[in-house]
Amino acid sequence: MEQHQPMRRVIRMFPDYGRDYPLWENSTPTWDVGYTTTPADYGLSEELGAELGAWQAFWEEHANSSEEWDTDDNLRAWLRRGEALARRVQTEVSEFADVQIEFGPRPRRL
Template sequence: MMPSPQAPPERRVIRMFCDYGRRHPLWESSTPTWDVDYTTTPETYGLSPELAENLEGWQAFFESHGDPFEGWDSDANLQKWLRDGAWLADRLQAEVQSFADVRREFGPLNDRE
């Protein structure tokens, strides 16, 4: 007997945070009924090319100005990254609102639970 394909959860949760060596700051944890790769891409969610490009730029800014040992090269760059991240998370949520929620995991501007 062939196993039945897994169905996505009723509401998916896209985690948004940057990590070194990634192209996009998109992640999704598997659930008991939905086995996905932990790292995802804009194509995974059918995002617009403009949003995909902006997410890639936000990730690149993180890698250019943030150091895993030394921290941010300036507070101004950190604040810019946080503001841009909040704006991008809102845009991401708008594009995936029919099937997913966005969880911001990138600093003091995280969604409040």
């Protein structure tokens, strides 16, 4: 059976323990991408992929959960960096996908 890519994909961005990258995508009946994704799945630049990995690693090092951080400064820096990275991902995938931020105070699409 041939898979047909959805008109606009939605890349979800949030961290989770044990992951290398904070990228996710829900499969559809005609587009099975799994659930966890990587920068290569979207053709992201190597530089952006490395920065996404570092952002994920920073979260694992400094957050006890999505809501508990070792310091408020680390949380603020991580949120700012995540917003900037999400905008860069959106720029690189603008032809075929939207980025949905699911970290921080409220989920939203860019």
